[in-house]
Amino acid sequence: xxxxxxxxxxxxxxxxxxxxxxxxxxxxxxxxxxxxxxxxxxxxxxxxxxxxxxxxxxxxxxxxxxxxxxxxxxxxxxxxxxxxxxxxxxxxxxxxxxxxxxxxxxxxxxxxxxxxxxxxxxxxxxxxxxxxxxxxxxxxxxxxxxxxxxxxxxxxxxxxxxxxxxxxxxxxxxxxxxxxxxxxxxxxxxxxxxxxxxxxxxxxxxxxxxxxxxxxxxxxxxxxxxxxxxxxxxxxxxxxxxxxxxxxxxxxxxxxxxxxxxxxxxxxxxxxxxxxxxxxxxxxxxxxxxxxxxxxxxxxxxxxxxxxxxxxxxxxxxxxxxxxxxxxxxxxxxxxxxxxxxxxxxxxxxxxxxxxxxxxxxxxxxxxxxxxxxxxxxxxxxxxxxxxxxxxxxxxxxxxxxxxxxxxxxxxxxxxxxxxxxxxxxxxxxxxxxxxxxxxxxxxxxxxxxxxxxxxxxxxxxxxxxxxxxxxxxxxxxxxxxxxxxxxxxxxxxxxxxxxxxxxxxxxxxxxxxxxxxxxxxxxxxx
Numbered sequence: 001x002x003x004x005x006x007x008x009x010x011x012x013x014x015x016x017x018x019x020x021x022x023x024x025x026x027x028x029x030x031x032x033x034x035x036x037x038x039x040x041x042x043x044x045x046x047x048x049x050x051x052x053x054x055x056x057x058x059x060x061x062x063x064x065x066x067x068x069x070x071x072x073x074x075x076x077x078x079x080x081x082x083x084x085x086x087x088x089x090x091x092x093x094x095x096x097x098x099x100x101x102x103x104x105x106x107x108x109x110x111x112x113x114x115x116x117x118x119x120x121x122x123x124x125x126x127x128x129x130x131x132x133x134x135x136x137x138x139x140x141x142x143x144x145x146x147x148x149x150x151x152x153x154x155x156x157x158x159x160x161x162x163x164x165x166x167x168x169x170x171x172x173x174x175x176x177x178x179x180x181x182x183x184x185x186x187x188x189x190x191x192x193x194x195x196x197x198x199x200x201x202x203x204x205x206x207x208x209x210x211x212x213x214x215x216x217x218x219x220x221x222x223x224x225x226x227x228x229x230x231x232x233x234x235x236x237x238x239x240x241x242x243x244x245x246x247x248x249x250x251x252x253x254x255x256x257x258x259x260x261x262x263x264x265x266x267x268x269x270x271x272x273x274x275x276x277x278x279x280x281x282x283x284x285x286x287x288x289x290x291x292x293x294x295x296x297x298x299x300x301x302x303x304x305x306x307x308x309x310x311x312x313x314x315x316x317x318x319x320x321x322x323x324x325x326x327x328x329x330x331x332x333x334x335x336x337x338x339x340x341x342x343x344x345x346x347x348x349x350x351x352x353x354x355x356x357x358x359x360x361x362x363x364x365x366x367x368x369x370x371x372x373x374x375x376x377x378x379x380x381x382x383x384x385x386x387x388x389x390x391x392x393x394x395x396x397x398x399x400x401x402x403x404x405x406x407x408x409x410x411x412x413x414x415x416x417x418x419x420x421x422x423x424x425x426x427x428x429x430x431x432x433x434x435x436x437x438x439x440x441x442x443x444x445x446x447x448x449x450x451x452x453x454x455x456x457x458x459x460x461x462x463x464x465x466x467x468x469x470x471x472x473x474x475x476x477x478x479x480x481x482x483x484x485x486x487x488x489x490x491x492x493x494x495x496x497x498x499x500x501x502x503x504x505x506x507x508x509x510x511x512x513x514x515x516x517x518x519x520x521x522x523x524x525x526x527x
Contacts (some may be wrong), residue, residue, distance in 0.1 A: 044076045045130055053134040059110035063141035070137055070171050078128045079178060080136040085126035086118070089181035090136050094119045096147075096184065097139060103147050104202055104300035106525050110142065111135070144170045148190040150307030151523060159520055162355040163493060166310035192314055195306035197501035202299045205292060213292040214244045217285050226280040230257045238280065241288050242268060273326055273510045275439045295499075298509060301520050302499040313493065320359065320427075320492045322448060324352055325510035326500065327441040329427075329450055331459060339459050344430065344441045344449035351514050352446050354496050357419040358489035362457060364475035364482040365406035366416045370395070371424070374445065375402055406479050414476035415453045417460075419492045427492075429453035429476075442513050448494070460490065 050071065054064045070079070080090050097109055109115060118132055126132070150156075153165050168190055177183050208214075217237040226235060236255040243251035248264035262278040269276060272287065313319070319332040324345050331339040346352035370379055379402055382389040389395075394409045395402050404410050413429020423446070430449040435441060450456060454472065461467035464487070475482050498517055501507045512518070 043078055043128055045078070045133075047071070047076055049130050050134065053131065054138075057111060057135070057138065060135075060138040060142065063138045063145070066141045066170060067134065067137045070174065073171060078133050079174075080133050081126070081128045086122060086132070086136075087178065087181075089177050089184070091119075091122060092181050092184055093136065093140055093143065097143055100143075100146070102203070103199065104303040105146055106300070107146060109139075115139065140174060141170060144168070144173070148307065150304050155523060156308050159516060160351075160354055161305075161308060161496070162353060163308070163495070164310075164356065165308055166312065190311060192306055192309050192311050194309075194497075194501065195303055197503070197505070198299055198303045198306065198499060198507075200505065201499075201501050201507045202296065202303070205296050205299060208244060209292050209296065214241045216289050217241060219282055219285050224282065226257055228257050228259065228262055228278060231255050232257075234285070235261065235280075238285070238288065239264070247271070271506065271508045273439070273508065275437075295509060297521060297525070298499045298517065299507075301517050301524065302497050304520065304524060305495075305497060309495075313491070316491055318488065318490045320490055322492070322494045323500065323510075324354070324494065324496050325498045325513055326508070329448070329456075331456065339452065339455060341450050341452040341456065342436045342441065343451065344435050344443050345513075346444050346446040347442045348514065350444065350446045352444070352448060352494060353423045353425060354494055355421065355423060355425075356491060356493045357421040359417055359419040359492050360486055360489055361418040362460065362484045362486065363416045363418060364472075364484070365414060365478050365480055366410065366412050366428070367406060367481055368404040368410050368412045369398075370402040370404065371445070372401075406481055413449075413453060415457055417453075417456070419490075425494070427453075427456075440511070440513065460486070 047068075050064070050068055054061050054067075071077075080087055094115060097115065100107065100109070114135060118135070148168050148170075149165075156165065173190070183189060215237070218234055220232065220234055223232070223234075226232065233255055235257050236253050239248065239254065239261050240251050242248045242261070242264035245268070247267040248260060250260075252260075254261075257280070265278055265280060265284075266276060268288070269284075274284075314332075314335060316332070317334060320329065321332065322329045322343060322345075327343050327345060329339075329341045329343050330337050331341075379389070379395070382393075386392070390397075390402065393404065394407055395404045404412075406414075408414075408431060410431070413431055416426055416428035418426050425447050427448050427450050432443075432449075433451070435443055435449070436451040454469075454476065457467075457472050457476075458469050461472065467484075496514070496516055498510050498512050499507060500510070
């Protein structure tokens with residue numbers, strides 16, 4: 001019995017060793033059949049290497065936290081290498097980083113010499129290298145942050161941009177790119193379509209600049225205006241200028257102001273947000289003389305603003321968007337514009353705030369509850385000078401405050417649209433219709449006056465059988481305040497874009513009424 005037990009303990013290790021050896025051979029054969037590539041793409045590394053890397057590359061340290069999250073997700077496996085060496089997406093990433101100027105970015109690439117060194121050796125069958133691996137990950141975070149996100153939220157808030165910004169899932173997006181590298185060229189993925197329209201405009205204007213741009217037009221101080229039929233050497237210069245910018249299709253070099261040139265003048269004025277008129281004034285010539293370099297800068301500034309807009313916003317079923325510099329409201333349904341309206345925005349001392357909120361109520365025949373600032377600065381001094389001031393303005397005291405009764409004299413007109421917010425800004429009608437005929441429409445105390453309030457109400461309530469156009473008209477003129485709660489809240493976005501491109505490629509430039517471009521330019525061009 002002792003001999004049997006003794007023999008058993010001698011033989012058992014041999015059996016285990018043999019079985020283990022068979023199992024290992026079997027696993028190796030299985031891996032050889034199912035994963036023909038080398039194990040390089042599945043090899044891992046010590047997590048300490050990440051901290052060591054960023055100590056050696058401090059200019060990339062801002063991306064350390066994201067890089068750590070990336071490798072925690074991938075169990076510290078290499079992601080930039082496959083059986084052939086550095087993978088396909090890395091090559092695309094290098095090209096994108098080397099062409100950041102196409103994205104309107106005026107920034108230096110950290111450790112660009114290393115980028116060039118790696119790129120020049122892509123044809124070699126490289127084995128996984130921890131330095132190259134982590135450089136690629138950090139460069140990807142650098143690219144994604146600057147192209148898709150732009151300036152951080154604190155800096156955009158300093159630009160008084162209070163529309164919430166969306167945090168993009170860079171890490172999960174990288175997984176998609178590694179699987180399908182061509183996704184990086186898909187325009188709609190992370191940015192709104194306006195960004196790419198501006199990007200094409202940037203390319204066009206840079207090409208014009210490369211070809212010499214446009215010459216300055218001589219201004220004849222003896223001539224105040226030019227009209228159709230006039231003849232002057234200045235007219236020929238204007239014609240060449242408009243041909244260069246694409247506002248007319250040909251340049252006859254004629255000094256006579258003809259109908260063809262008139263069409264170009266109207267096109268230019270439309271793109272600049274000017275009143276429609278064929279008259280050429282000195283101020284128009286001064287505007288035509290703005291160097292192309294300034295318009296290129298404006299395009300880049302507005303590409304940056306596009307980075308701050310979530311690409312989910314344009315996908316909303318309904319959406320009301322107001323662009324302050326263009327003085328225009330656009331109402332979208334299912335991504336199509338169903339109504340456009342001129343608007344009046346806040347004057348320089350009472351800037352309309354850039355923010356978003358859901359519209360919840362329509363108020364017909366509204367009271368105007370006079371804000372304390374206006375009560376103090378305007379109403380009370382008026383009462384002090386004229387004891388009949390309130391009666392003459394159809395106003396009354398209400399709980400120690402002043403309000404204006406509903407009616408044709410009401411400062412809010414016959415209807416207002418409320419999207420409750422801390423800025424106390426809303427859309428409303430106005431009795432001062434003549435202001436909508438002005439070229440520059442910054443006259444309010446911050447709220448937004450709309451030229452087509454009834455049309456907006458009709459479009460909003462279009463699917464509600466209880467609110468026909470006739471009933472809307474009646475409620476607006478009833479003289480009795482009537483609140484209606486919207487069944488479906490409508491997102492309202494108040495933005496600030498001084499350059500905007502239509503879907504047909506036509507670019508519009510609007511005046512920087514609140515001088516916000518200069519502040520943003522200082523951050524973008526003088527970091």
